[in-house]
Amino acid sequence: MALLEINNLKMDFGKGADAARALDGLSLTIGAGETVCLVGESGCGKTVTALSIARLVPAPPAHYVGGEILLNGRNTLTMSARELQAIRGGVVSYVFQDPGASLNPVFRIGNQIKEALKPHRPARATDAEMIRLLKLVGISAPESRLKNYPFELSGGMQQRVMIAMALASEPRLLVADEPTTALDVTIQAQILDLLRDLKQRLGMAILLITHNLGIVGDMADRVAVMYAGQIVELSPAKELLRRPLHPYTQALMNSVPKLRGDVQRLSAIPGNVPRIGKFPPGCRFAPRCPVARPECSDKLPELIEVELGRWVRCPFWK
Amino acid sequence: MLKFVLKRLLHMIPLLLGVSLLTFLLMSLAPGDYFTTLLQNPQISPDTVARLKAQFHLDQPWYVQYFYWFKSVLHGDFGYSMAYKIPATSLIFARLWNTFLLSFVAMIMAWAVAVPLGIWAAVKKDSWIDRACSLIAFVGLSVPDVLLSLLALWFAAATRWFPVGGAQSPYYDLLTPMQQFWDRVHYLILPALVLAASSLAGIMRQMRSNLLDTLRAEYVTAARARGLGEGWVIWKHALRNAINPLLTIFGYSLASLLSGAFIVENIMAWPGLGRLTMEAFFAKDSYLVVDSVVMATALLVMGNFIADLLLAWSDPRIRLK
Incomplete structure (x- = not known):
């Protein structure tokens, strides 16, 4: 049994006539100890997918119309508030994009870490345990950090604190939603190294959300590429980077600068990501696709397994 | 912290000075004073009214009045209420x-x-x-x-x-x-x-x-x-x-x-x-x-x-x- 199994998830924002489909038939599995990257442009539904795992999207406006999210074999969509509290932190922990905004500005670091320990491991909500966690994420002088307010730490330090809090309850799945986007480039590498190192030591699964294909190769076992509320390509990371199959994935890769090889002009993908609820008919990428054919706009292609472990939502992938 | 408190309290002084000065100026712009109505009373001689005015410095220009008022405030005396006929402080x-x-x-x-x-x-x-x-x-x-x-x-x-x-x-x-x-x-x-x-x-x-x-x-x-x-x-x-x-x-x-x-x-x-x-x-x-x-x-x-x-x-x- 996979640790996380999202099956055909459909979610709207709003209800009735105002309903706008944000996730449309999304399926994704993550095995224990596996690292999966979820890649896509802003607004494609990555964050909403991640937050849905622990039902953290405010509902309303969110409205789940179909599918299931099996975490440890139990559907989080039908859980009571009490059950959700138990899995939040207990089974799945989150690290968010902007550590400065994810830490409450008016409480000390120690106060907030203790809060992450108390619901799940009340006996270990001690200073010693908090210091151990801060050491684990590479924070120097952890004793004095406990008394700091978030604004007294740098962005990288804040993100380390967030990771320490996420690890506090020993989750089996760590969801990191663009954990390095708000940080300096040098700090980004440190945080990613830390995540990889922690994963090896603690053996948890990671769902890493990013719009940066550059970090996929370093981190991921498998990659899911998302476009307009759907997964368009799902593949082992190495193979995807070597030979992307879906035109959207190819376009994404061409828009990343390469250090080696012949210098080409960077190509941008023309047009914009379709807005939620305003998805085009047929294949959603067709209006921006360089190899689109007239029939692409007629029928929404299925996600099909074209090679072992490689899934593509495009009939013309060859 | 203590410095902040002191600074804020000191800031109050020019503010209160300005407000009092402006109030005196505006009051002086309006015609007449408290004793003007007494002039209508035939039983009170104009000399008496003039004497009362002088007593309260109302015969002086407004800035002189302000000076007298300010001097007495420094001694903790907020002047005299002419209408209530008692010191303003208690009132x-x-x-x-x-x-x-x-x-x-x-x-x-x-x-x-x-x-x-x-x-x-x-x-x-x-x-x-x-x-x-x-x-x-x-x-x-x-x-x-x-x-x-x-x-x-x-x-x-x-x-x-x-x-x-x-x-x-x-x-x-x-x-x-x-x-x-x-x-x-x-x-x-x-x-x-x-x-x-x-x-x-x-x-x-x-x-x-x-x-x-x-x-x-x-x-x-x-x-x-x-x-x-x-x-x-x-x-x-x-x-x-x-x-x-x-x-x-x-x-x-x-x-x-x-x-x-x-x-x-x-x-x-x-x-x-x-x-x-x-x-x-x-x-x-x-x-x-x-x-x-x-x-x-x-x-x-x-x-x-x-x-x-x-x-x-x-x-x-x-x-x-």
């Missing part, structure tokens, strides 16, 4: 206390109702309770203090549950201390309620929108993601941050409460500073006018000062220098 402080009492009680009433209602409306957004609160706020913001005061007077007169006007019974001095206390409470309730009702709506709306903002904040999502209960998330994480802007508003609301008190005091005959200022102004009891304005300004500045201290205490990011 001012008794009235200042009444106004403070009225404003303070009204503020506590307003905040005690507005803050919980605002929280409730934000947490149950778009529910019937939220709509009901919006309606209350709409009515509260639209009905002027004057009308509310008149309605309260009518209510007091019609039911006879509350006294109409004044701050205490005529036989107040004959009561036991306990009875005196209840007598004052009895007189205070209605004006305080009117004053509270007028500021309640604004605070409630502000509380609601602040809390809605912080409920959308990322640290609230992060707190939920840690497995904390919803009540605790709202109480600790959202509310604690939503209260900060309200502390700033506290300073302003004291200002509006004071100006509201002017109206309520005048209509409901509450013997406070507002009413005294108004009476003194119409009688051209110039020293008393200046004293009242200065006192009201001081009260206002103190309110803002307290709000700043509260904000610094509540938000660790603010360091007072």
Whole structure:
């Protein structure tokens, strides 16, 4: 049994006539100890997918119309508030994009870490345990950090604190939603190294959300590429980077600068990501696709397994 | 911290000087003075009036008057009320206390109702309770203090549950201390309620929108993601941050409460500073006018000062220098 199994998830924002489909038939599995990257442009539904795992999207406006999210074999969509509290932190922990905004500005670091320990491991909500966690994420002088307010730490330090809090309850799945986007480039590498190192030591699964294909190769076992509320390509990371199959994935890769090889002009993908609820008919990428054919706009292609472990939502992938 | 307190207190001095100077200037621009009406009285000789004027330096230009007033203030003497024929100091402080009492009680009433209602409306957004609160706020913001005061007077007169006007019974001095206390409470309730009702709506709306903002904040999502209960998330994480802007508003609301008190005091005959200022102004009891304005300004500045201290205490990011 996979640790996380999202099956055909459909979610709207709003209800009735105002309903706008944000996730449309999304399926994704993550095995224990596996690292999966979820890649896509802003607004494609990555964050909403991640937050849905622990039902953290405010509902309303969110409205789940179909599918299931099996975490440890139990559907989080039908859980009571009490059950959700138990899995939040207990089974799945989150690290968010902007550590400065994810830490409450008016409480000390120690106060907030203790809060992450108390619901799940009340006996270990001690200073010693908090210091151990801060050491684990590479924070120097952890004793004095406990008394700091978030604004007294740098962005990288804040993100380390967030990771320490996420690890506090020993989750089996760590969801990191663009954990390095708000940080300096040098700090980004440190945080990613830390995540990889922690994963090896603690053996948890990671769902890493990013719009940066550059970090996929370093981190991921498998990659899911998302476009307009759907997964368009799902593949082992190495193979995807070597030979992307879906035109959207190819376009994404061409828009990343390469250090080696012949210098080409960077190509941008023309047009914009379709807005939620305003998805085009047929294949959603067709209006921006360089190899689109007239029939692409007629029928929404299925996600099909074209090679072992490689899934593509495009009939013309060859 | 101590430095900040001292600095703010020192800042008050030029402000109060400026306010008093401006009030003297404006008073001097209006024609006549307190004794002008006495000239109409055939029983008082013009010589007497001139002598009285000289006694109060009213025959001098306004800046000389200001100088005399300022000199006596330095000795703790706020001049003499020509209309009441007693030193202004005793008058001012008794009235200042009444106004403070009225404003303070009204503020506590307003905040005690507005803050919980605002929280409730934000947490149950778009529910019937939220709509009901919006309606209350709409009515509260639209009905002027004057009308509310008149309605309260009518209510007091019609039911006879509350006294109409004044701050205490005529036989107040004959009561036991306990009875005196209840007598004052009895007189205070209605004006305080009117004053509270007028500021309640604004605070409630502000509380609601602040809390809605912080409920959308990322640290609230992060707190939920840690497995904390919803009540605790709202109480600790959202509310604690939503209260900060309200502390700033506290300073302003004291200002509006004071100006509201002017109206309520005048209509409901509450013997406070507002009413005294108004009476003194119409009688051209110039020293008393200046004293009242200065006192009201001081009260206002103190309110803002307290709000700043509260904000610094509540938000660790603010360091007072």
